[in-house]
Amino acid sequence: MTSIRPRPATITDIAKRAGVSTATVSYVLNDAPGSRIPEGTRTRVRSIADELGYVPHASARSLRKGSSDLVLYVQMDVVHGPLATEFHHHLTLRLRDMGYTLLQYGGERHRGVKAARTWAAMRPSAVIVEHERLTPAGIELLHKADIQVIATGVAAEAAKGTGVSTLTMDDVGVGARAGEHLVGRGYRDLAAVVPRGHVLRRIGGLRLQGFQEAAARAGVGATVRSLDMDWSPESAAEVVRTWLDEGLPEAVFGYNDEFSGLLLGAMRDARVPVPDRTALVGADDLMLCRMLRPRLTSVRLEPQSIEATAQEIVRAVTERTEVHLSPWTPVLVQRET
Structure with a gap:
C-alpha cells in the first residue's frame, strides 16, 4: 500500500x-x-x-525580509578536533543571540562555480569556507547573490581589498611558539614532522614554517629537519627509526598533540628517553597532554572573545564589508617533555 x-x-x-x-x-x-x-x-x-x-519557510522569509539569517559553514574535509568543535558550538550560540543561524554543511567536495552555486541555493547571508574551495568566478557568483564570503586557511594580507573576509588560525604562530621555546631552552638540533594528507599537510606546512622562522630568528645556528608522517603508530615508529639512523634530534615539534603522542610512544618503544635525550612539544593542548607520561608540553590556541567574532561576522553581513579575524592566540603550556 x-x-x-x-x-x-x-x-x-x-x-x-x-x-x-x-x-x-x-x-x-x-x-x-x-x-x-x-x-x-x-x-x-x-x-x-x-x-x-x-x-x-526560510527561503520565503528571506525574500520577504530582503536578507537571510543563515550563515553557512562549509566543513573542511577532515575530522574536527575538540578546539574546532568547541569554537563552532560557542559561535553558533553567539550568532543565535544576534538573530542568525550557523549551519554546518559538508558532504560535497566541489570547488569554484559549481560549489558556489550549491551554497548560493541555500540563500545564506554569508558563507564560511576554506580558501582552496574558492575561485574568482565562484566569489563573483556569491557576491552577485549578495552573499558575503569569509575564507579560512588564507592570510588576511592576501585577501585584503578583494571583498573576501578571512577567519584564520595562526598556524605559523603555533610553530613559532614551539620553536622559540625549544631554542630558548638551548636546543640547536631540531626536528619537526608534517602530516601527510592534503588538508593537514597545508596546516602542517604553516606550522613548520613558523618553527623554522623562529629558529632562524634566534640567530644561534639552530637547524631544523622535517619528515612526513601518517597518523599511525607504524608511521611514528618509522620516523623514529629514521632519526636513530641519521642521529637523534635534540628536540622535536610534533605538529599537534596526537602526532606528538604517537611519537612519544614510538620513542619509548625505542628506549629514547624523553626529554633527557630528545625533548618534545605538541600543539592544541588537548586533555591527552595531561594523560601521557611524561606529560606533554604543548602550544595552546587561547580563544579570544567569541562574541566579538560573531559581532564582526554580522558586521560583514550587514555592512557588506571585509572583516579579518584571527580569534586565537598561541600560548605555550610547559609540562614535562
Whole structure:
C-alpha cells in the first residue's frame, strides 16, 4: 500500500481554518508592527498554526525580509578536533543571540562555480569556507547573490581589498611558539614532522614554517629537519627509526598533540628517553597532554572573545564589508617533555 506524505501546512490553510485573510495570518505570525488586529484573532491564528504544525519557510522569509539569517559553514574535509568543535558550538550560540543561524554543511567536495552555486541555493547571508574551495568566478557568483564570503586557511594580507573576509588560525604562530621555546631552552638540533594528507599537510606546512622562522630568528645556528608522517603508530615508529639512523634530534615539534603522542610512544618503544635525550612539544593542548607520561608540553590556541567574532561576522553581513579575524592566540603550556 502506498503511503502519501502529508503536505506541510501553509498560511492559506491557517487562514481558511481561522476564517481570516492570508494577510492577517502573515501579520500575526510575523508580529508586523502597526497592524490593528484584535487580540482574540491573534490568539486564534497562533493556536491554529500550532495545531497544524506550521513552520515558516526560510527561503520565503528571506525574500520577504530582503536578507537571510543563515550563515553557512562549509566543513573542511577532515575530522574536527575538540578546539574546532568547541569554537563552532560557542559561535553558533553567539550568532543565535544576534538573530542568525550557523549551519554546518559538508558532504560535497566541489570547488569554484559549481560549489558556489550549491551554497548560493541555500540563500545564506554569508558563507564560511576554506580558501582552496574558492575561485574568482565562484566569489563573483556569491557576491552577485549578495552573499558575503569569509575564507579560512588564507592570510588576511592576501585577501585584503578583494571583498573576501578571512577567519584564520595562526598556524605559523603555533610553530613559532614551539620553536622559540625549544631554542630558548638551548636546543640547536631540531626536528619537526608534517602530516601527510592534503588538508593537514597545508596546516602542517604553516606550522613548520613558523618553527623554522623562529629558529632562524634566534640567530644561534639552530637547524631544523622535517619528515612526513601518517597518523599511525607504524608511521611514528618509522620516523623514529629514521632519526636513530641519521642521529637523534635534540628536540622535536610534533605538529599537534596526537602526532606528538604517537611519537612519544614510538620513542619509548625505542628506549629514547624523553626529554633527557630528545625533548618534545605538541600543539592544541588537548586533555591527552595531561594523560601521557611524561606529560606533554604543548602550544595552546587561547580563544579570544567569541562574541566579538560573531559581532564582526554580522558586521560583514550587514555592512557588506571585509572583516579579518584571527580569534586565537598561541600560548605555550610547559609540562614535562
